[in-house]
Amino acid sequence: MKVVDQERRSLPVDPPWTSPSRWDDGPDLDDWRGALRRDMSGAMDDPRWPRAMIGVGTVHLAAFIVCQVLSEPVSRRDLRFLVIWFVELVGVYAAMRLLAGRHWIRRSAAVNLAAKLWTTFLLLSFNVVTLNSLIGIEQPWFKPVWATLSTFLFASLAWLFTPLFFIPAVQMWATGMLMAQFPDYAYLTYGVSWWIALAGVALTIRRNHSGAG
Numbered sequence: 001m002k003v004v005d006q007e008r009r010s011l012p013v014d015p016p017w018t019s020p021s022r023w024d025d026g027p028d029l030d031d032w033r034g035a036l037r038r039d040m041s042g043a044m045d046d047p048r049w050p051r052a053m054i055g056v057g058t059v060h061l062a063a064f065i066v067c068q069v070l071s072e073p074v075s076r077r078d079l080r081f082l083v084i085w086f087v088e089l090v091g092v093y094a095a096m097r098l099l100a101g102r103h104w105i106r107r108s109a110a111v112n113l114a115a116k117l118w119t120t121f122l123l124l125s126f127n128v129v130t131l132n133s134l135i136g137i138e139q140p141w142f143k144p145v146w147a148t149l150s151t152f153l154f155a156s157l158a159w160l161f162t163p164l165f166f167i168p169a170v171q172m173w174a175t176g177m178l179m180a181q182f183p184d185y186a187y188l189t190y191g192v193s194w195w196i197a198l199a200g201v202a203l204t205i206r207r208n209h210s211g212a213g
Contacts, residue, residue, distance in 0.1 A: 033160065036109070037161055037162070039108055040108065040111065040161050042108070048101055049202070050202035051099045052095065053198045053199070053201050053202035053205070055095035055096075056198060057194060057198030057199055058095075059091040059092050060092070060191060061192065062191075063084055063085065063087070063088035064190055064194075065187075065191060067081060068187040068191070070084075071184075071186075076138075077137055114157060114160075114161075117153060121152075121153045128142040128145045128146070140186075143179050143186040144176040144177075144180045146179075147172050147176030147190065148172075148176055150172035150197075151169050151170075151172040151173045151176070154166070154168045155169040167200065171196070172197070
């Protein structure tokens with residue numbers, strides 16, 4: 001009995017996961033997000049960023065105008081679209097390097113995180129096209145899904161950096177509705193919407209950081 005009593009006394013009164021003090025010793029997520037926002041704000045003081053956003057939006061718009069011109073009433077597999085999207089990716093990389101500067105992705109942890117989210121968005125966008133092609137491309141449902149993924153991207157940026165990103169998030173939600181309602185103009189609708197969104201981001205950066213540099 002003495003052994004049992006000693007074991008009972010040696011056990012903690014509460015499990016560690018129910019003790020508030022254990023959580024207080026951990027990292028403060030609000031402080032982490034605040035540091036991330038300050039890092040992004042400092043990075044956006046660079047006057048090259050608004051030009052880079054407009055450049056990326058223009059490359060994206062040009063690519064989707066070409067896709068709209070090549071689109072046909074009956075969808076089918078067309079390797080030309082794959083080539084266009086690859087050229088667009090190269091064009092975006094070139095625009096960022098030219099307008100934002102070399103090693104732009106390494107200058108800020110916040111910018112690096114945003115770039116990783118954007119890369120994930122691109123991978124998922126390509127994935128839905130692949131799935132649509134495997135299931136049957138005759139009904140191109142992947143196009144409005146792109147807008148849904150865009151909404152998720154901007155909403156993620158809103159939670160991390162600033163609620164202002166909810167504005168393009170809602171815009172992309174509405175864009176998906178338009179793409180579903182008017183499928184014959186889906187490429188053009190998507191390209192124009194992204195250009196407007198990035199132009200809005202560029203305008204906000206310029207207005208908020210006009211006194212920097």
